[in-house]
Amino acid sequence: MASEGACLVEAVMCARDEGRLTAGVYECAKIMNDDPDSVSFCVLAMDEEFECDIALQIHFTLIQAFCFDNDISIVRVSDAQRLAELLGDKAGQLEDAHCVLITNPTEGSWEDPALEKLHVFCAESRSCHDWVPEVTLPAR
Secondary structure, three states: OOOHHHHHHHHHHHHHHOOOEEEOHHHHHHHHHHOHHHEEEEEEEOOHHHOOOHHHHHHHHHHHHHHHHOOOEEEEEOOHHHHHHHHHHHOOOHHHHHEEEEEOOOOOOOOOHHHHHHHHHHHHHHHOOOOOOEEOOOOO
C-alpha cells in the first residue's frame, strides 16, 4: 500500500478539485451537526504554534468523539502549514486548516481509491487501539 501520507494528499486534492472539502473547526462542526452522513473523513492538524491552545484542544476532543459516534474515519497530521498548502483557497487562514472534512462523493461517481486506503488504514489502527493515528504528509 502506498504511504498513508501520499494517500491523504491524493484524497485531499481529489476532494478539493471535486468541491468536497470543508475547512475550519466551526464550519466542520456545522456540517457534522447538520448532515453527519455526508462526512466521509476527518483530518485534524496540530502544530507547535497551537499546541497550547486549550480551546482548540477542546474542539478536537469533541470532534473526535463525534467522529467515533458516527463511524467517521479520522487522522491527525502534525503539519498544519502543509495541509493549508494542499487546501489552497479553501484555507483562508492557517487556523482554517486545523480541521478538514472530506464529504462523500456524489451518487454514481467513482469511489476515491486513496480515500478507501485511508479508511482501511484507520480501521487497522483502531484494531490496534490507535484511535486517532498520526499521518505524516510528504514534502512537496
